Each structure stands twice: as C-alpha cells, then as structure tokens.
Amino acid sequence: ADYAVNHGNWMWLSCSCFFYQYFRCYSPVAFGKKYDPEGTFIKHYLPVLKNLPKAYIYEPWKAPLDVQKKAGVLIGKDYPQPLVQHDVASKENMAKMNEAYAAHKAAAAGEGSSSTVAALAGVG
Numbered sequence: 001a002d003y004a005v006n007h008g009n010w011m012w013l014s015c016s017c018f019f020y021q022y023f024r025c026y027s028p029v030a031f032g033k034k035y036d037p038e039g040t041f042i043k044h045y046l047p048v049l050k051n052l053p054k055a056y057i058y059e060p061w062k063a064p065l066d067v068q069k070k071a072g073v074l075i076g077k078d079y080p081q082p083l084v085q086h087d088v089a090s091k092e093n094m095a096k097m098n099e100a101y102a103a104h105k106a107a108a109a110g111e112g113s114s115s116t117v118a119a120l121a122g123v124g
Helices: 003-013 028-035 040-045 065-071 086-108 114-121
Strands: none
Touching: none
C-alpha cells in the first residue's frame, strides 16, 4: 500500500475532504467486510490481528476476552481501543459538511459573508 495514496483515499472515502457528496460516507468496517471478507489486507499490514477470527478482524474491540487471549492480542494493550464511534462521528461530520457547503453556497450567492465560511472552516 502506498502511504500517500492510502491517506488520500481514506480522506475521500471518509468524506472529510475532496468529496462534494459528503453524505455518502463509507464505513471502514462495512467497506472492509464487503471487499476483503477474510481480512487479508488487515492481517498483512497489522500482524498483531492476524490470529483473530474473521468475525472480529474489522472490529477487534468486539471480540470477547477469551477470543482476544487465544489470538494473542488484548485490545487496549496490544491494539488500541477505537478512537471514535464511526456511526456517531460520521453523522457529526456530515452535519458539519452540510453546514459548510450551505454557507459557501450562500456566500457565493451574496447571501452570506466570507467570514461565515471561514468560521465554519476553522480559518480566521
């Protein structure tokens, strides 16, 4: 995997930049399950997860403790807990993107100010 391409691709798929259809946010769990159901990519690049059953490869934090111990990976020790709850974070992101696009559209139409757009973008 190419580091830069991977990061750019995830920014696209997460709808956090580059993508005007921000409401089509991909789930990293569902996307992986659909296109790599065995978790081959994950197991290759995250060998700490290679012994987890495929049922938990995309959500290792959901594996029961006995499964984690058998796989040799303890979530929170050998592999981190999730940074965000994707279902919550993606909805918050979509709402913010909607607000930013609306402000930009209003500013372009002369209905808003560029300071509103800058404030939404966290600039200025």
